[in-house]
Each structure stands twice: as C-alpha cells, then as structure tokens.
Amino acid sequence: MANHPVSPLAPAGLPALPAIAGLRFAAGCTGMRYKGRDDLMVAALDAGSTIAAVTTRNTMCSAPVEWCRAQARHGRARAIVVNAGNANVFTGRDGARAVERTARRTAALLGCAPGEVFVSSTGVIGMKLPVEKIEATLPALASALDAGGAERALRAIMTTDTFPKAAVRKARIGRTEVTIMGFCKGSGMIAPDMATMLGYVFTDARLPSSVLRALLRDGADASFNCMTVDGDTSTSDTVLLAATGKATHAAVRSAADPVLRDFRARLKDLLVELAQLVAKDGEGAQKFVTIRVSGGASDDSARKVALAIANSPLVKTAIAAGDANWGRVVMAIGKSGQPADRDRTSVRIGGVTIARRGDLVPGYDEAPVARHMAGRDILVEAEIGVGKGRATVWTCDLTHGYVDINGSYRS
Amino acid sequence: MANHPVSPLAPAGLPALPAIAGLRFAAGCTGMRYKGRDDLMVAALDAGSTIAAVTTRNTMCSAPVEWCRAQARHGRARAIVVNAGNANVFTGRDGARAVERTARRTAALLGCAPGEVFVSSTGVIGMKLPVEKIEATLPALASALDAGGAERALRAIMTTDTFPKAAVRKARIGRTEVTIMGFCKGSGMIAPDMATMLGYVFTDARLPSSVLRALLRDGADASFNCMTVDGDTSTSDTVLLAATGKATHAAVRSAADPVLRDFRARLKDLLVELAQLVAKDGEGAQKFVTIRVSGGASDDSARKVALAIANSPLVKTAIAAGDANWGRVVMAIGKSGQPADRDRTSVRIGGVTIARRGDLVPGYDEAPVARHMAGRDILVEAEIGVGKGRATVWTCDLTHGYVDINGSYRS
Numbered sequence: 001m002a003n004h005p006v007s008p009l010a011p012a013g014l015p016a017l018p019a020i021a022g023l024r025f026a027a028g029c030t031g032m033r034y035k036g037r038d039d040l041m042v043a044a045l046d047a048g049s050t051i052a053a054v055t056t057r058n059t060m061c062s063a064p065v066e067w068c069r070a071q072a073r074h075g076r077a078r079a080i081v082v083n084a085g086n087a088n089v090f091t092g093r094d095g096a097r098a099v100e101r102t103a104r105r106t107a108a109l110l111g112c113a114p115g116e117v118f119v120s121s122t123g124v125i126g127m128k129l130p131v132e133k134i135e136a137t138l139p140a141l142a143s144a145l146d147a148g149g150a151e152r153a154l155r156a157i158m159t160t161d162t163f164p165k166a167a168v169r170k171a172r173i174g175r176t177e178v179t180i181m182g183f184c185k186g187s188g189m190i191a192p193d194m195a196t197m198l199g200y201v202f203t204d205a206r207l208p209s210s211v212l213r214a215l216l217r218d219g220a221d222a223s224f225n226c227m228t229v230d231g232d233t234s235t236s237d238t239v240l241l242a243a244t245g246k247a248t249h250a251a252v253r254s255a256a257d258p259v260l261r262d263f264r265a266r267l268k269d270l271l272v273e274l275a276q277l278v279a280k281d282g283e284g285a286q287k288f289v290t291i292r293v294s295g296g297a298s299d300d301s302a303r304k305v306a307l308a309i310a311n312s313p314l315v316k317t318a319i320a321a322g323d324a325n326w327g328r329v330v331m332a333i334g335k336s337g338q339p340a341d342r343d344r345t346s347v348r349i350g351g352v353t354i355a356r357r358g359d360l361v362p363g364y365d366e367a368p369v370a371r372h373m374a375g376r377d378i379l380v381e382a383e384i385g386v387g388k389g390r391a392t393v394w395t396c397d398l399t400h401g402y403v404d405i406n407g408s409y410r411s
Numbered sequence: 412m413a414n415h416p417v418s419p420l421a422p423a424g425l426p427a428l429p430a431i432a433g434l435r436f437a438a439g440c441t442g443m444r445y446k447g448r449d450d451l452m453v454a455a456l457d458a459g460s461t462i463a464a465v466t467t468r469n470t471m472c473s474a475p476v477e478w479c480r481a482q483a484r485h486g487r488a489r490a491i492v493v494n495a496g497n498a499n500v501f502t503g504r505d506g507a508r509a510v511e512r513t514a515r516r517t518a519a520l521l522g523c524a525p526g527e528v529f530v531s532s533t534g535v536i537g538m539k540l541p542v543e544k545i546e547a548t549l550p551a552l553a554s555a556l557d558a559g560g561a562e563r564a565l566r567a568i569m570t571t572d573t574f575p576k577a578a579v580r581k582a583r584i585g586r587t588e589v590t591i592m593g594f595c596k597g598s599g600m601i602a603p604d605m606a607t608m609l610g611y612v613f614t615d616a617r618l619p620s621s622v623l624r625a626l627l628r629d630g631a632d633a634s635f636n637c638m639t640v641d642g643d644t645s646t647s648d649t650v651l652l653a654a655t656g657k658a659t660h661a662a663v664r665s666a667a668d669p670v671l672r673d674f675r676a677r678l679k680d681l682l683v684e685l686a687q688l689v690a691k692d693g694e695g696a697q698k699f700v701t702i703r704v705s706g707g708a709s710d711d712s713a714r715k716v717a718l719a720i721a722n723s724p725l726v727k728t729a730i731a732a733g734d735a736n737w738g739r740v741v742m743a744i745g746k747s748g749q750p751a752d753r754d755r756t757s758v759r760i761g762g763v764t765i766a767r768r769g770d771l772v773p774g775y776d777e778a779p780v781a782r783h784m785a786g787r788d789i790l791v792e793a794e795i796g797v798g799k800g801r802a803t804v805w806t807c808d809l810t811h812g813y814v815d816i817n818g819s820y821r822s
Contacts (some may be wrong), residue, residue: 058742059745059751060741060751089738089741090769092768092770093770124738125738125741127738128771230723230725233745234742312643313641314641317813317818320814320818321817327536330471331471331643331646333470333471334472334644335469335643335644340470340471342471342501345471355537358503359501359502359503359504360502360503399814400814402724403728403731403810403811406724406725
C-alpha cells in the first residue's frame with residue numbers, strides 16, 4: 001500500500017471513543033501484507049450480546065460475507081474479527097475454510113461457539129488468505145482485550161483510508177442513557193450496496209437482534225446506500241450493529257416501539273456521519289459533494305438520478321477542476337434511465353439557480369457559482385419535474401489522486 | 412478546447428475517401444467558439460436520397476436530436492448540417508428555433524424543404540447557439556459543395572477528438588458494387604445509447620428509408636451500443652445513414668431480402684470500425700480494451716455485465732497502470748446486477764486463464780499476463796456460468812489524461 005496524503009476533507013480529529021460496558025478490543029500485526037502496522041482486530045462482546053448485519057449485494061461476495069449472513073440469522077455475537085490487506089474474495093473452498101478456521105480459533109480463545117464469531121476481510125481480491133498468520137496472532141489479541149482499545153482496533157482495519165473514521169452518539173431509551181459508538185473503513189470501490197465499506201457499530205442498549213436488524217436496515221438505506229465514490233460496489237461490504245445489553249432500560253420487543261424514537265434518530269445520524277466520512281476519504285478526494293434531487297417519480301427514482309450524477313466521471317472531473325459545468329449534470333440526469341422532464345428540469349449549484357425549466361436563467365452570472373466551486377463543500381441540486389420523489393447522495397470529486405491510487409494499489 | 416496529443420491508439424491514417432454519386436460536402440468556420448479551424452459542415456444529397464437515424468436515449472436530449480427524430484419519419488434527406496463547439500442542449504425554445512432557422516436557411520440555399528435538412532450539434536451543453544453565425548456561414552458552404560470534400564467535412568465536426576475517424580467498404584447488391592463511406596466524431600461522454608457520438612454514413616445504394624432504418628438499428632446495436640468510454644451517455648448522439656440511390660441494382664423493398672446479405676455485413680463491419688475508433692480516441696486513452704463475456708443469462712445480460720466491467724473506474728485505472736488486477740473484474744461482474752454464478756465464474760486476461768470456477772488457477776503465473784497488460788491492446792474475458800448469453804464490448808483505460816481533458820474542457 002502506497003502512502004497517500006491525508007484527505008483535505010478529513011475532520012480535525014477522531015472523537016473520544018467511550019468504553020461500552022461488555023465490549024473490549026485488541027489489535028495486532030499478522031505480517032501477512034503490511035509491515036510495521038496492525039492489520040488484525042478483535043472486538044469481544046460479553047455473553048448475551050445481539051447483532052445484526054447488512055452486507056453487499058455484489059454477487060461475487062466474499063467468503064466472510066457469506067459467513068456473516070449465515071450467522072446473523074441467529075443474531076447472537078461474542079466476537080468480531082477483521083483483517084486488512086487480503087479480502088478473501090474469489091478464493092473458492094479455501095476461502096470458506098479460512099473463515100471457519102478464524103472463527104474456530106477465536107471461539108476457542110474466548111469460550112464461545114464459532115457461529116458467534118463474525119469475520120470480515122478487506123484488501124486485495126483473489127489471493128488466498130494466509131489464515132495461519134491470523135490464527136498465530138489471535139492468542140495475543142485474546143489476552144490483550146481492553147475496553148479502551150477501540151481506536152487501535154479501528155486503525156488496524158484501514159486500507160487505502162487516509163484517516164480513521166469514527167462517530168459517537170448518546171441516546172435515550174426511556175429514561176436510560178445509552179451510548180452508540182461506531183467506526184468504519186473505506187475509501188474506494190465505494191457504492192451502494194454497500195461499498196468496500198466495513199462498519200462496526202456498538203451499543204450498550206438491550207435490544208433483540210430482530211430490532212437491531214430493522215434499525216440497521218433503515219439506517220443503512222439512509223446513509224451508506226446514499227454514498228458513492230466510484231460506483232464500484234465491493235464484494236466485501238459489511239456493516240454490523242452489535243448490542244451488549246448492559247443498559248438497564250425496559251425490554252424492547254419491536255423496532256416500531258416509540259421508546260426507540262431517540263435511539264433510531266441518533267443511530268441514523270451516526271451512520272450518516274460515518275458514510276460522509278467515507279465519501280470525504282474517497283480515493284484522491286479534494287471536494288465533498290452533496291447531490292440533492294427533487295421532483296423524482298419516487299424517492300427511489302430520485303436516488304437513482306442522484307447516484308447517476310454522483311457517479312458520472314464527467315461531473316466528477318468537472319468538480320475536481322472547480323468548473324461549474326452544469327450541462328454535465330443535465331446529461332447525467334438524462335442518462336439515468338429514470339423519468340425526468342427536460343422542460344421542467346432545473347439545476348442549482350451552491351444555492352444559485354443556473355437553469356430553470358429546460359433553459360438557462362436569463363442573465364445567469366457564473367461568478368458566485370465559480371466561487372462556490374472553488375471551495376471544499378459542493379452542493380448540486382436538481383429538480384426533475386415529474387413527481388414528489390426526493391433523495392440526497394454524498395460523493396467526492398474524481399482527481400488525479402484517484403488514478404494514482406488505483407493504478408498502484410497492488411504494488 | 413485545449414490541444415491534446417494524438418491518441419497512441421490512432422490508426423496510421425485516414426482511408427482514402429471515395430466520391431459517392433449524388434453526395435457533396437463543404438466545410439467552413441463560423442467563429443462561434445474555435446478560432447482558425449472549420450466548425451461547420453454541410454453534406455448535400457441529390458433529390459431522391461433516403462435516410463434513417465438512431466439517436467440518444469438520454470431524456471435531456473438536444474433540440475437537434477428532436478428535430479432529426481421528427482424528420483427521420485418521412486425518410487427523405489437533402490442535407491445534413493453539423494456544427495462543433497456548441498451542442499444546443501438545454502437551450503429551451505431558443506434551441507428548437509435555432510435548429511429550424513438552420514434548416515430553413517440550408518433549404519433555401521439548396522432548393523429543398525426544411526424538413527429534408529438534418530441538423531446536429533456537438534460541444535458545450537447549455538449555451539445558446541449563436542445561430543446567426545451558422546446562417547452567415549452557410550451561403551459560402553452551399554456554393555463550395557464538392558464530391559471530394561468529405562475529409563474536410565469530417566474534420567470540421569471534431570471536438571476533443573485527437574484524430575479523424577472514417578471507414579470505407581465496398582459491398583455487392585446483386586451484381587452491382589456499391590460504396591459505403593462513414594465518418595464520426597466522439598471521444599468522451601461516450602456510452603450506449605449512443606455516446607457523444609455523431610456518425611454519418613453514406614452510400615450510393617438505392618434503398619428505401621424503411622430498409623435503411625432496420626439495417627442501421629441492427630448495425631448500431633452491434634457497434635456503437637457495444638462501446639463505452641466513461642459510461643456517460645450524451646444528450647446529442649446521432650447516427651444517420653443516407654442513401655443517394657444512384658446505384659443501378661434492382662429495387663429492394665425489405666431489409667430481410669437476401670440480396671442485402673453482403674451490404675448488411677459490410678455496413679455492420681464499417682460501424683464496428685467506427686465504434687472502435689471512438690474507443691481508441693477515448694479521452695486520455697492509452698490502451699484499447701476488448702471485454703468478452705460468455706455464460707450470461709442472455710446476450711443482453713452478458714452485454715450489461717461487459718459494460719459494468721468496461722465502465723468500472725477501478726478496472727479502468729488498473730488497466731491504465733498495466734496491473735493485471737483481475738479481482739476488480741470479478742467485483743465488476745458482481746456489481747452489474749445481472750445473474751452470475753460466482754462458483755462457476757472464470758476470468759481470462761490476454762488469453763490466459765487466471766481464475767476458474769470461483770478460484771485462482773493453481774500455479775497461476777502472472778508473468779505472461781503482465782506482459783499482455785503492458786501492451787496497447789488488452790483482452791479481458793469472463794465466463795459467468797449461468798447461460799449461453801454472449802457479448803463483446805470495447806472501451807479504453809482511465810488515465811490522468813481523462814482527468815486533465817475533462818477538468819479543462821470549457822476553458
């Protein structure tokens with residue numbers, strides 16, 4: 001992995017990561033690919049913890065993704081093990097065996113069932129995972145588990161990321177305050193669903209896995225599934241939401257229970273923050289771009305139009321150059337395949353209406369738009385004139401940095 | 412328009428462009444955008460000529476595209492007028508009026524009906540077309556029409572193209588030899604259907620417009636609709652096939668007439684050559700890439716998979732770097748949304764099988780693949796294991812040149 005400069009869109013720093021009752025972390029170095037840095041993390045959850053997963057829809061999905069999907073059905077978790085540098089994708093039966101061995105070794109060390117161990121891998125596709133290096137490293141991690149180890153753990157799973165990504169929220173369930181803490185990695189091969197995005201979110205709330213599942217699906221739809229770097233959906237994307245159940249609030253049986261209103265909102269907020277951090281670390285990103293589409297045939301249709309704009313190489317290169325080339329936005333709307341009425345379509349950049357109802361606004365002055373385009377935070381809005389569907393999508397620009405990073409990743 | 416070096420994938424030169432009975436060309440400079448070069452061409456067709464059109468499916472299509480679609484219904488043509496530098500897209504009623512004025516002025520000069528004049532525009536989107544400059548330039552072109560003027564005409568419609576693109580075929584209809592000559596422009600915003608691709612194909616064959624329409628639709632599906640540079644489908648794509656009817660073969664009433672077998676094959680061949688020339692001039696292209704997919708649920712499904720590979724920024728940047736990163740090919744297959752069976756999927760690069768049935772080939776040696784990747788002509792093949800669908804798609808790599816060109820186009 002080449003070293004790339006930290007994204008100019010990175011936040012000032014990591015938030016302080018609070019300890020969560022029933023949750024400990026450890027990280028270490030297997031040496032399988034990277035030298036002189038951690039590349040393996042374990043999150044250990046106390047007995048009684050519950051879990052939910054959302055995973056990639058890529059049909060070439062990795063062995064760990066298949067494993068997580070299968071284990072998520074029972075909804076119990078005691079550990080999450082993640083390695084960076086090798087994605088264990090397209091590795092045939094050996095790939096599945098490597099996951100099983102990782103889960104078995106971890107289970108033996110922690111005293112749980114292998115099916116309670118969730119496994120993720122990120123990195124190069126198509127290389128055999130040297131699972132023996134993971135097995136050899138796990139014992140040291142099992143004996144170093146620490147409630148304060150989150151930051152070291154989240155740094156261990158970075159690949160082309162230029163900064164670590166975490167977010168924290170407090171939420172109330174009834175009168176009880178609970179904590180939500182999440183981190184993720186990802187900067188390229190990022191698109192719904194989900195991105196080479198690995199995300200792990202933890203809470204001390206006491207929630208059955210069926211409730212976690214509903215909350216996570218809704219939250220992911222509003223966050224990771226509205227974010228794209230390059231339109232290339234990874235084979236490995238996984239987001240897990242785990243709850244240790246140490247909080248003392250009353251039992252919650254349904255995701256529809258109104259007692260979850262605050263928790264649901266804070267969780268969604270946290271997931272959106274994580275998704276935006278990924279877009280801000282998009283490979284080579286120099287600008288963070290928000291695309292808002294209204295007037296779609298449905299919310300889903302509006303989201304597809306917004307993604308067509310967000311994934312257009314011509315739009316992304318224009319933004320990289322600070323060029324208010326709104327004509328390319330029009331092109332991208334039109335190529336989306338979604339219903340849109342040219343003669344009722346309007347485009348705004350940086351809050352300035354440039355074109356309205358299929359035509360340039362009379363006396364349009366590019367100067368304020370050019371100033372907006374020179375900044376780091378770009379807002380593109382389009383009204384497409386067929387219905388009431390709305391969507392917001394986040395992405396970044398397409399720069400020389402992207403070409404550099406992805407032309408050298410394996411070297 | 413910045414000047415960019417000629418694509419290293421350009422052919423040695425233009426073929427000699429034969430005169431076609433009943434067809435004359437002229438080109439000139441309106442000065443609307445480019446200085447010191449032609450930017451307007453007229454092709455004049457003798458009375459009795461027939462025409463067919465295929466046009467973009469982009470819903471934000473240009474005023475000229477709407478005009479061509481409407482006029483193509485009657486299938487008679489006397490002139491084609493094309494300007495470069497301004498695409499006359501998203502220009503409201505003024506855009507439609509500019510097309511009408513261009514057609515009327517041309518019709519008055521050539522003595523035909525405005526509806527027999529086909530108009531195309533290529534260039535920047537969303538700027539009013541200064542049609543008065545076209546009107547002022549047309550008289551000189553009308554008096555300079557010349558059967559040998561094809562080369563100057565085709566050079567006049569180039570935008571970011573780094574080399575001119577033309578192809579010629581001879582074909583037999585019965586015992587009569589006819590000529591097919593075509594040229595096109597396009598190098599970015601290129602994807603089915605169709606690309607900022609303007610293409611004009613002429614023949615002296617005597618064919619009714621209904622026959623031309625069927626031949627052109629089939630030919631375009633096998634050529635321009637299998638070619639992509641950046642997945643960005645233009646608002647202006649138009650391919651016209653015009654026949655002067657000067658050849659002396661017997662009348663042909665149906666595209667299914669077996670007498671057209673040779674003509675159909677040569678036409679398709681010519682269209683494929685033109686499409687490949689566009690991919691070879693893809694903005695910033697350093698490598699020409701052929702993607703072949705087999706085992707798809709249908710030919711159409713296989714084509715969608717091939718396009719997902721061809722449009723993947725991660726695949727394209729890896730190819731730019733000469734990196735045999737076949738894992739990204741696997742990822743792109745999986746993200747296509749098309750049926751594919753991971754455990755029956757194989758990938759070949761440069762004729763070397765790298766992965767078979769969901770796993771790396773034992774003892775895979777990257778050396779010959781790396782040699783292939785270092786070349787100019789890259790072949791990627793995938794078998795996806797669900798059916799008998801097949802497709803071939805052409806594209807190019809994604810390089811720093813693409814980012815440069817598209818970050819500076821409007822300047």
